[in-house]
Amino acid sequence: MRTPLLGALAAALLATGSAVCLAPAAAVPIPGGQATTLFLPGADGVPINAVITAPPDLAEHRNPLVLQPSGWGMPAVGSIGSAYKLSSGEGFVSIEYTARGMYLSGGEVDLLGEKDAEDASALIDWAIANLNIDPDRIAIAGGSYGAGMSLIAAAHDPRIKAIVADSPPGDVTEALAPNGTPKTGGPIALTVAGAATNRFSPELVTHGLDAIVNHNANAFAALPNRHLLAKAIPQLNANGTAVFLAHDWQDSLLPVGPIYSMFDQLTGPKMLYVVPGDHSTGGGAGGVAGLPNSIWDAGLRWLYHYVNGADNGIDREPTVNIQPANTVSLLPDPAALVHFSSVGAAEFAAREFALSAPGGGVMGADRGESWSQAMISTPTTAVAAIPYVTGSLAQLGLAPAIPLGTVDRNAAGVWRTEPFAGGGVLSGTPHLRITAAPPGPDLTMIGILYDESPDGTGKTISYWPITRHGLTPGVPATLEWDLAPTYWNLAPGHRLTLTVTTQDPIPFESSTPMGSTVVFGSPSAVELPVSGS
Template sequence: MRPSRTTLRVATSTVSAAVLATTVLAGAPATAEAATPESAPTAAVSGASPSVRFVDIKGDGGITLKANVFTPAGADGTRRYPVIVLPTSWSMPQIEYMAQAKKLAEAGYVVVGYNSRGFWQSGGEIETAGPKDVADASKVIDWALAHTPADPQKVGMGGVSYGAGICLLASAFDKRIKAVAALSGWADLIDSIYSGRTQHLQAVGFLNGTGELTGRPSPELRTILKNFLTSDLATEKDMIEWGRKRSPSTYLDKINANGAAIMLGNAWGDSVFPPNQYAHFYEKLKGPKRLEFRPGDHATAEGLGLFGLPNDTWTNTQRWFDHYVKGTDNGIDRESPVLLKSRSTGAYEGYKSWQDVASTQRKIELGDTRQIHTNWDSGANGGLIFLSSMLDQFLRLPPMASIPLLPRSLAAVWQSERYETGQRIRGTTRLHTTMTSTAESGTAVAYLYDVGPLGIGKLVTHAPYTFHDKTPHQPFGVDLDLFSTAYDVPAGHRLVVVVDTVDPLYSEYNPSGARLTFSSPASDPSYMSVPVRD
């Protein structure tokens, strides 16, 4: 089966919008690059304090990595400075971190930002955080130690998105790295873009489109993406193995053995790398660690900081480096290591672990049998990548649906009682149900809505689920983790569970005319388990 035509059209239009957003994000510091052409790779920018120069660094295999180097004002070679290495995000030029690099240099760091291989003017092909990208990171550290006043005992790495993934992977293979700040990245690549065994179509369409526009994808990457976007199940094992090699979680033992201090930051609504996989990874880290979740979508929680504007994520990133790279006793190691920002109130909450975020579970019983037809969008959906979660971040307007108007032939609907007091949802909601299909393959998408007196539902969380090779008309159990969140349900509202079969964010495998049935056997009742903080 292949993604629906509607989904493909939405994915294509979303890629165009995302490319525009990426261009705008990169545009602010573009004048700095124009003022200092890369044709003069070692020329310093006059009058700048700290100093900055553009350089060429030899990466793995001898390719050229375009980079910029910030050096603290007054550096004269008589002393060493801690060094931070910043690999760029997917499709972003080497000037991405200019504003933050300058701030770090003003705080006493040598900072090297470099364009990841295969993008823009750096050489090579896009390897998607493969072994060559990891080797490049070590080559950049080598260069910094040889050509700047960098202290070999005080090395840190940081990055956003693609850069975050490279940093985490590098920390498994380079013992010199003392601290990492991985913002809006991934720990498990397959769990990010293929969770619930479902292709995250808009997200991968965005990565594919921007990669083709700004870089040179390797033949391997082109093959993987082609098979992924056309839902070629015959190549599923190859794709999973490809992703496993590029997942920091695969090298968890090495990361723990090397002992780098790891700070992870992400957004609740990240539609490229959802937060669950970061939370799972965080719990397994053994060294110094910190986890921060905020409202927004992919890279939007730290995005304004790339313009040099005040930003909590980047402030804590510098504090993390100050303590674990520079050695400053600033107290960040004594703070609650899990920091969450509520989507509803904007207030920060600190916890001693991810497991402590929720104090109890509230179950919504999914009694009675529901049968729905497939291949039609009921009106419940997760929105569009970037746009929907940014509206939630800045205006507190998540995707909405009129619950009374959802056609029950297309959507299974259950509701809780009306809550007399507010419900502070914190953590990962889980669906447990029994499903029966008239076909051997299919897709369902589960949603949890906050519904007020007028019946308008605000999306709290959701997740897709796909199955294959099931015996038609034979029931089977389903356990699905929805995407983690922090959301406050007002007193007097209900929680409503909706399950349908089509969402523009995802591919779907429902054959024409198929039906799904959801039941709740007495021996194995169905429910939605909602984590709440009393």
């Protein structure tokens, strides 16, 4: 006598036909349920490799369904820990699957395109037809690339009632080339991570090579879903989808900025967690291994309530849950969180600090002061971050401190506030307005805001670059840009220090010619959402 899951497996073999060359395993009993791996039919018949985890009484009643798309360069078991918790705890059927074009799934990588969204709908169709699924209790959950897959799928298919997305891409172009400034390793890291397992279309190869070889910041501008979150929000609102988002403050691959700035645009049930760490380090252990984790524990409760109707109180909890970016977040600590009704409620009003000539280095100078000072475009010790390292260390409370006295004042503008005697909190998005005369038509500037301790060392609070083209050489231009949002506790006696440089080669590629002269000038200022004095 075959199990219900094994019967579904046989149906999947018939559906995918000759496209499948590997025989799937039989359903395997696991504590509290059963699991198997197989191939399911995608939107256009492309075989999608999947792992199904189900409760033991699958055939006895209608079951809730959660799709769990894998991350970039990861196989279908990328969320096995959360899948097991969902199937053994609240009776969910979990379909973990690898996106088309990756690992054993057929087709070519769609990079969060329409085919990826249609595949999710096809898997839902198949599950309803074969796994005794309740069509009114369907969810999707994922991390990183899988979180982006979850956003586009839920926007596309109104049957998806709830979503959990940990560290999703908010804007693909901005993630790879923020403000027109190519990241040094972003496209390369994604290519290396997927080179051995992914099948890229000729078009995607062209875009990737253009970004890597030609350093073209606009290489991915033609992607249909590059503004992924902005495109998804209107449809998520129309569908009434219950949206749970989580992110990491220091994420160097898929930055938190778009998620943080657009979260309040969601009008349905919603919740946000932001914690210290680099890409997907805050929630990764909870999703992949099922370990105790504040993000995934809350995310599972989100699904239990909005899909299964569990009265667990999560709908009455604060909407925005923040752990300050300079606190340790390796282990779940609910006491470390601060709570708000919205992102807007968490942000402080901005205070403008006029900048003096860098030679004086005053943040909070006389606004009427007129000055100019030449800088040489060359690297110095003002380094924004080491991708995948700085943020991971921050999660452990080990973020590196830079001796700010070693920053070459001939290569970077450096400005400092007075010490905050009683400490303070920086909550929101710092904004820079810098006047500079470029040496040529192209200019890159990188702003870094530090928490400077009394010993003169500084830890990176926030940073971001900007690149502008078509400027007139030697003619002052005003560049305005936001740094990354943050929530940072400033200790008594510490001060805020800003550096602006034109070369920071570890995280970013610069369009400012090395060795050229850039003239900084007035008026220049920084707006900081900071409390305290």
